[in-house]
Amino acid sequence: MGKGKTPPGSRKKTTSSHTTAIPAVEMLLNLLNKMPEVEKISLGVIKPKLRAGSRRLKIMADNDKVLLLKVRDSNSLQEVRVYTSDSAATKTVLNTFAGKKGWGIT
Numbered sequence: 001m002g003k004g005k006t007p008p009g010s011r012k013k014t015t016s017s018h019t020t021a022i023p024a025v026e027m028l029l030n031l032l033n034k035m036p037e038v039e040k041i042s043l044g045v046i047k048p049k050l051r052a053g054s055r056r057l058k059i060m061a062d063n064d065k066v067l068l069l070k071v072r073d074s075n076s077l078q079e080v081r082v083y084t085s086d087s088a089a090t091k092t093v094l095n096t097f098a099g100k101k102g103w104g105i106t
Contacts, residue, residue: 013032013040014041020043022046022073031093035090038084039064042080043080044080044081045079046076046077048078051075054103057104057106058071062081065087066087067090067091074095
């Protein structure tokens with residue numbers, strides 16, 4: 001698949017008026033869509049043209065059922081809300097994934 005292309009069926013749980021995802025978010029979408037505890041994923045607006053930086057993931061609890069992810073790619077930032085039945089397990093999987101990829105975790 002070329003850059004910016006989404007594999008068929010990889011966004012089954014994604015709902016939003018924003019359908020574009022930065023490359024780092026695309027990687028997370030592939031992971032999140034395979035998790036049975038994730039019920040829905042809502043993509044936020046992309047903030048482009050940031051100073052160059054490395055990939056980072058910040059996970060915050062919006063409430064006990066929703067995680068707010070702030071995902072930084074090389075020069076853009078995107079917020080993603082993940083609706084889950086088990087926020088602790090989802091957070092653990094996300095932290096493990098980001099750590100294995102060498103992303104900064106805050």
